[in-house]
Amino acid sequence: MTYVDPTSPELLADDEGPQRATFRDVVMAYVGLTKPRVIELLLLTTVPVMFFAARGVPPLGLVVATVIGGTLSAGSASVFNCVYDRDIDEQMRRTRRRALPRHIVTPAAALVFGVVLGVLSTVVLALWVNPLSAVLSVSANAFYVFVYTMLLKRRTTQNIVWGGIAGCFPALIGWTAVTGELSWVPIVLFAVVFFWTPPHTWALALRYREDYAQVDVPMLPVVKSARVVALQIVIYSWVMVATSLLLWPVASTGLLYPIVAVVLGAVFLAQAHGLHRRAKTSDELSVLQPMRLFHSSNLYLSLLFVAVAIDPLLH
Structure with a gap:
């Protein structure tokens, strides 16, 4: 997957004032909110586990459904993270070019986007994979948003130690997608x-x-x-x-x-x-x-x- 940075200098305000974002700019801003590079890493720990659980090549349809559901779920969690952290993202060099700090997307619109992605991911996993995988996905999403982003990140040096648990769930989801059990x-x-x-x-x-x-x-x-x-x-x-x-x-x-x-x-x-x-x-x-x-x-x-x-x- 090629990652296109929606926060390139072309989208920044110039000396004469803010530039009007094009349709493509807005679309890529929404894509950027899902943090595609993080999604790639999460899927990298999901699909191989499916192969291992199947002791060979798992059914293609199951892999596709798991990948789509996992992508939507991880994207949803990232969007919620961007909404909550938009105040500090605006001050950090590494994150200040994201869509929300640069006001390409409004917080309300991003929040709706995150909810839609979360609901779609749950439906896809529950209907085309299995309920256990759907529950694990929702749990990972909730843990990342409520435990890591809202509770731990700004309070303790152990933030990513325990908050990182959310990123471990794809291994469980890949296994349960094939076997239906842990x-x-x-x-x-x-x-x-x-x-x-x-x-x-x-x-x-x-x-x-x-x-x-x-x-x-x-x-x-x-x-x-x-x-x-x-x-x-x-x-x-x-x-x-x-x-x-x-x-x-x-x-x-x-x-x-x-x-x-x-x-x-x-x-x-x-x-x-x-x-x-x-x-x-x-x-x-x-x-x-x-x-x-x-x-x-x-x-x-x-x-x-x-x-x-x-x-x-x-x-």
Whole structure:
């Protein structure tokens, strides 16, 4: 999926006043509210689990329905997040070009859009997948909006640790879409994503810690030194890699998955320890280079779940 940024400079007000947004501008603004890049990552942990649950290729219609329902649900949660956080988004460099801070879309219109997406996702999953998957999707949506966005994000340094639970649900939804029930296998994959989220998010927060400090969002890199944050990243990374290896005995996978998990885990741990070593010498971004770990974390999760999908095809 190609992501088109609806917040490009062409849509900003010029020196003579605000420019009139075109129909395409508005459409792309609504697309941007759903955070397509986040959706891509969530679907990446949904579809491979469906392959693993089916021990092969799942029915195409079921995959399509799950992807559509999951996309609508994740998009709905992101829209609600954008509506609630529009005040701080307007002040942060990373987010001030979003549709709401730039007044391309009104909060009321965005709220209606989010509700419509949420209702459609629930209908699609309930009718064409199964009720359990629909319930899990609604639960993930509600957790992200009410627990993370409204309760935790602006109050505690543990915001993304516990708030990140919402991003773990796709593993459960992918499994239940095929089997209609839960088991230890998706719970292990749920835990992998849970322990992956802090290193992934804290690396990004190190890069934008001044933004978070400006709006009083207590991300860990805002209230703790880079050295402390990097140590936490190392700890979570080790637990994540150990958890990923649990899938081998729990699910009786073939050899492909544990080999890939070990190799990817070793690379990830090397990146995490590298960040920690650099953090011991300086807090400067030019020295820390936290985005190296951030991009590596995306690659790690992507390839690990690709291995989850391919392993049963070979086993």
